[in-house]
Amino acid sequence: MSETARVSLTLNGEPRTVEIGAGRTLLDTLRWELDLTGTKECCAAGECGACTVYLDGEAVNSCLVLAAEADGREVTTIEGLGSGGRLSRLQEAFLETGAIQCGFCIPGMVVAADALLRETPRPTLDEVLQGLSGNLCRCGGYTRICAAVLRAAGAADVTG
Amino acid sequence: MIGTSARRVGGVERVTGRQRFTGDVRLAGMLHVKLVTLDCARARIAAVDTGAASGVPGVRAILTAADLPRPIPRYGPTYRDRPVLAVGETKFHGEPVAAVVAETEEAAEEAAGLVRVACEELPAVLTVASALDPSAPLVQDPELRPDDLLGRTNIRREWHFGWGDVAAAGADCVVDEVYTFPMVTHFAIEPHAFIAAPDRDGLIIWSSIQHPYLLQAAIAEVVGLPLSKVRVFAPDPGGAFGGKQHAKFEPLLAFLALRTGRPVRLALTLEETFQAVRRSAFEIRVRSGFRSDGTIAFHDTECNALMGAYADIAPRVIAKSGYLICGPYRVPDARIVVRALLSHTTPATAFRGFGTPQVAWAIESQMDEAARRLGVDRLEIRLKNLARRGDEVVPGDRPADGDWAEAVSRAAAAIGWGSPLALGRGRGIAVAIKASATTGASYAIVRLHHDGSVTVMAGTSDMGQGARTVLAQVAGQELGVPLERIAIVMGDTGSVPFDLQTSASRSTVFMGTAVLNACREVRRQLAEIARELFGLAEGEVVVEPGIVRAPGLELRYEELLAQAWGPVRGELIGTGVRRGEHVPAHPLGGPPAFYEFNCTAVELEVDRETGEMLVLRHVSVADVGRALNPAHVEVQDEGAAVMGLGHTLMEHLLLDEHGRIRNLGALDYRIPTTKDLPLELRSLLVENGDGPGPYGAKGAGEGGLLAVAPAVASAVAEATGAVIRDLPLTPERVWQAVEALGRGGRPDPPAA
Ligand code: FES
Ligand code: FES
Numbered sequence: 042m043s044e045t046a047r048v049s050l051t052l053n054g055e056p057r058t059v060e061i062g063a064g065r066t067l068l069d070t071l072r073w074e075l076d077l078t079g080t081k082e083c084c085a086a087g088e089c090g091a092c093t094v095y096l097d098g099e100a101v102n103s104c105l106v107l108a109a110e111a112d113g114r115e116v117t118t119i120e121g122l123g124s125g126g127r128l129s130r131l132q133e134a135f136l137e138t139g140a141i142q143c144g145f146c147i148p149g150m151v152v153a154a155d156a157l158l159r160e161t162p163r164p165t166l167d168e169v170l171q172g173l174s175g176n177l178c179r180c181g182g183y184t185r186i187c188a189a190v191l192r193a194a195g196a197a198d199v200t201g
Numbered sequence: 202m203i204g205t206s207a208r209r210v211g212g213v214e215r216v217t218g219r220q221r222f223t224g225d226v227r228l229a230g231m232l233h234v235k236l237v238t239l240d241c242a243r244a245r246i247a248a249v250d251t252g253a254a255s256g257v258p259g260v261r262a263i264l265t266a267a268d269l270p271r272p273i274p275r276y277g278p279t280y281r282d283r284p285v286l287a288v289g290e291t292k293f294h295g296e297p298v299a300a301v302v303a304e305t306e307e308a309a310e311e312a313a314g315l316v317r318v319a320c321e322e323l324p325a326v327l328t329v330a331s332a333l334d335p336s337a338p339l340v341q342d343p344e345l346r347p348d349d350l351l352g353r354t355n356i357r358r359e360w361h362f363g364w365g366d367v368a369a370a371g372a373d374c375v376v377d378e379v380y381t382f383p384m385v386t387h388f389a390i391e392p393h394a395f396i397a398a399p400d401r402d403g404l405i406i407w408s409s410i411q412h413p414y415l416l417q418a419a420i421a422e423v424v425g426l427p428l429s430k431v432r433v434f435a436p437d438p439g440g441a442f443g444g445k446q447h448a449k450f451e452p453l454l455a456f457l458a459l460r461t462g463r464p465v466r467l468a469l470t471l472e473e474t475f476q477a478v479r480r481s482a483f484e485i486r487v488r489s490g491f492r493s494d495g496t497i498a499f500h501d502t503e504c505n506a507l508m509g510a511y512a513d514i515a516p517r518v519i520a521k522s523g524y525l526i527c528g529p530y531r532v533p534d535a536r537i538v539v540r541a542l543l544s545h546t547t548p549a550t551a552f553r554g555f556g557t558p559q560v561a562w563a564i565e566s567q568m569d570e571a572a573r574r575l576g577v578d579r580l581e582i583r584l585k586n587l588a589r590r591g592d593e594v595v596p597g598d599r600p601a602d603g604d605w606a607e608a609v610s611r612a613a614a615a616i617g618w619g620s621p622l623a624l625g626r627g628r629g630i631a632v633a634i635k636a637s638a639t640t641g642a643s644y645a646i647v648r649l650h651h652d653g654s655v656t657v658m659a660g661t662s663d664m665g666q667g668a669r670t671v672l673a674q675v676a677g678q679e680l681g682v683p684l685e686r687i688a689i690v691m692g693d694t695g696s697v698p699f700d701l702q703t704s705a706s707r708s709t710v711f712m713g714t715a716v717l718n719a720c721r722e723v724r725r726q727l728a729e730i731a732r733e734l735f736g737l738a739e740g741e742v743v744v745e746p747g748i749v750r751a752p753g754l755e756l757r758y759e760e761l762l763a764q765a766w767g768p769v770r771g772e773l774i775g776t777g778v779r780r781g782e783h784v785p786a787h788p789l790g791g792p793p794a795f796y797e798f799n800c801t802a803v804e805l806e807v808d809r810e811t812g813e814m815l816v817l818r819h820v821s822v823a824d825v826g827r828a829l830n831p832a833h834v835e836v837q838d839e840g841a842a843v844m845g846l847g848h849t850l851m852e853h854l855l856l857d858e859h860g861r862i863r864n865l866g867a868l869d870y871r872i873p874t875t876k877d878l879p880l881e882l883r884s885l886l887v888e889n890g891d892g893p894g895p896y897g898a899k900g901a902g903e904g905g906l907l908a909v910a911p912a913v914a915s916a917v918a919e920a921t922g923a924v925i926r927d928l929p930l931t932p933e934r935v936w937q938a939v940e941a942l943g944r945g946g947r948p949d950p951p952a953a
Contacts, residue, residue: 079218145439
């Protein structure tokens with residue numbers, strides 16, 4: 042069997058250490074070793090964005106990141122957004138605009154949109170379309186997702 | 202509550218990552234399954250050597266066809282034609298020859314790679330032409346269809362529909378063309394996932410399935426258990442679109458669970474999902490006659506639909522689409538020949554629109570061709586022929602049940618039909634109807650708890666269409682309960698009553714009515730309790746949503762129950778049913794409960810140098826009877842529109858000569874992203890309260906995709922003069938068509 046590695050990371054603000062197979066992706070590690078199944082897997086090839094998480098404040102496709110690369114770094118997943126059990130403004134906006142259908146793309150979409158708003162707090166529609174172009178949704182027409190992002194942006198502090 | 206855009210029930214779970222999909226289920230002692238497949242579509246299996254594979258640490262079982270009962274168990278919703286594992290030969294690329302079960306996914310994958318299959322590749326049937334070639338190899342063993350006159354062909358079934366006499370019908374203009382619609386795949390963002398676990402003397406199955414009760418029946422039959430011993434948990438699917446209607450690998454998992462005595466899990470990769478489900482490809486020849494004013498005289502059609510190696514539900518799709526190929530028009534004479542063809546490809550199944558996008562592509566393009574030849578406006582020719590309420594579309598069947606012309610006029614107005622166009626731009630408009638569910642049964646239980654809160658138990662699957670929300674809204678409306686005090690229990694055949702299926706946009710109409718009836722039953726029981734408690738006569742008690750009234754009396758439900766029951770307490774249980782019975786004499790087993798009508802209009806710009814298209818405006822008008830939740834109906838319709846743009850502009854599965862899908866996975870198979878959207882996308886609803894569902898609702902959610910391709914092609918033709926009859930309208934194909942026009946020829950036929 043393949044060798045194992047010990048990975049210590051800060052996950053949603055908490056220190057965590059796992060022993061995993063050396064080739065294991067961050068996505069698999071989150072879903073299988075750390076019991077955080079909010080982050081989803083679809084293409085496993087960096088093409089759909091369902092697995093988007095923050096790695097040191099940057100949105101990445103966790104299916105393309107080895108867990109070992111996260112050693113000593115900070116990972117925030119969908120479960121780590123919002124605060125004190127309250128939804129973030131962005132999450133609220135997703136609910137308000139009716140952007141959610143089956144919801145499978147939504148965790149990745151929310152993280153990607155959150156990152157977009159951190160980078161560009163007052164994005165134009167074009168910037169939103171561009172910023173979310175790596176996140177596939179098959180249920181809707183994307184328009185309400187974009188509307189949610191713009192709505193959250195209009196509502197001041199998006200990190201809520 | 203009805204008619205308001207209530208927030209999605211389950212929305213908070215979805216936006217926080219707490220929603221548990223099948224792939225998120227973790228069971229103690231769960232083993233992992235990997236399928237062993239071959240590198241081509243069709244091969245004779247000489248021997249399977251599992252020696253090296255079984256040596257991989259953690260491997261618990263390797264199942265081949267030899268380990269299964271003989272004759273091999275077969276399953277399928279139309280015919281029992283699909284073996285649990287390939288026997289003798291594989292019939293499509295991705296069909297499993299063996300399955301490895303191991304403690305970890307890694308071990309299963311490693312071992313699957315070590316299973317040695319001695320095999321010989323055989324010639325495969327991959328196209329309509331080869332499926333119709335009498336000298337082609339037979340995809341299915343004729344012994345599986347002994348009484349079938351077509352048993353020694355690759356025609357699995359052939360239908361002849363129609364009315365009047367096409368041969369005798371005269372016409373001023375005859376249009377005779379061939380249209381193709383390629384294979385496309387569902388690409389739900391959630392790949393299929395399955396778990397099977399032994400449960401005392403039975404089995405439990407978890408599956409992201411649309412039809413849990415049909416899966417339950419399929420499993421019960423294949424392993425020989427009564428329905429009561431097979432429990433299906435169906436977590437809300439992460440998108441389905443028809444691809445998750447029927448059993449895929451659950452029967453295999455059932456055998457693996459029985460063999461190992463432990464829970465077994467198989468999560469398909471996206472690539473494996475591409476090999477598991479797709480839409481039927483169609484080649485449609487239509488000869489249409491028109492009067493000089495544009496009135497349709499006849500349609501003479503021949504549809505050859507390429508399904509896969511096993512029938513799944515494709516014959517139903519193909520029959521239903523052919524039956525209604527003439528669309529929402531008055532057509533005096535029609536001849537309709539439809540064939541469901543077997544091929545060595547992924548089994549085709551239901552896919553949003555259920556065959557209608559394919560036939561609408563052909564018929565609507567014919568309408569345009571006739572309009573061009575006769576010098577009639579494309580909107581005009583549609584309005585002239587469109588069935589008005591009460592007109593028959595198929596003689597003897599359900600007549601037109603909506604104000605379809607109103608929908609067309611709204612679409613035309615919204616797109617600015619007839620106003621001047623900028624250079625390089627074109628507009629298109631197209632219509633389609635889809636026959637909804639014909640038969641079916643939905644049962645619901647509504648429990649009024651003694652605190653006045655409500656639990657609704659319904660066997661519908663909420664795969665994103667919003668069934669939980671709509672059913673909660675119906676119960677909330679009927680019982681006067683806010684949505685926060687209503688729980689919707691779904692997805693468990695062990696506790697929730699029977700529902701035939703979640704498909705054909707039927708749930709609002711069928712299950713919605715069942716829930717409504719169950720709520721009214723609860724209200725009858727409340728009236729009876731009030732009469733008994735207060736000694737009142739029939740007619741003296743009125744039960745309104747949330748309130749029981751009688752002369753001098755006004756009580757909330759929970760107050761009445763508290764007075765009636767005291768500390769012993771209890772609950773009221775209402776059951777509701779909505780059935781559509783099977784009609785043996787009807788060609789489809791019954792008339793549709795309603796038609797889903799859509800009109801789509803687009804304006805786009807074509808770059809003649811590159812063939813690139815930009816959709817400037819896209820309008821979809823759906824006749825929904827009544828939108829119980831307008832925001833949810835609109836977002837479904839928008840999603841359908843964009844999915845329609847996918848198969849119109851970019852999607853097609855390409856096969857190589859071995860029958861392998863060349864563009865397997867998200868890298869090479871493109872679906873629309875935020876960069877592919879129309880600049881403006883609008884969904885408009887016609888609401889005349891004329892549907893058979895609660896409060897006049899019809900089904901919705903498929904309409905938006907039915908007429909996209911012909912509307913876009915029509916606009917491309919107006920913008921460039923190039924008429925294209927093969928999908929998708931890739932920039933390359935558009936560019937070639939425009940070039941060919943310059944050379945004075947017709948566009949080249951598509952490569953096979
Ligand atoms: S699963 Fe990581 S990008 Fe698709
Ligand atoms: S909501 Fe279903 S994939 Fe986006």
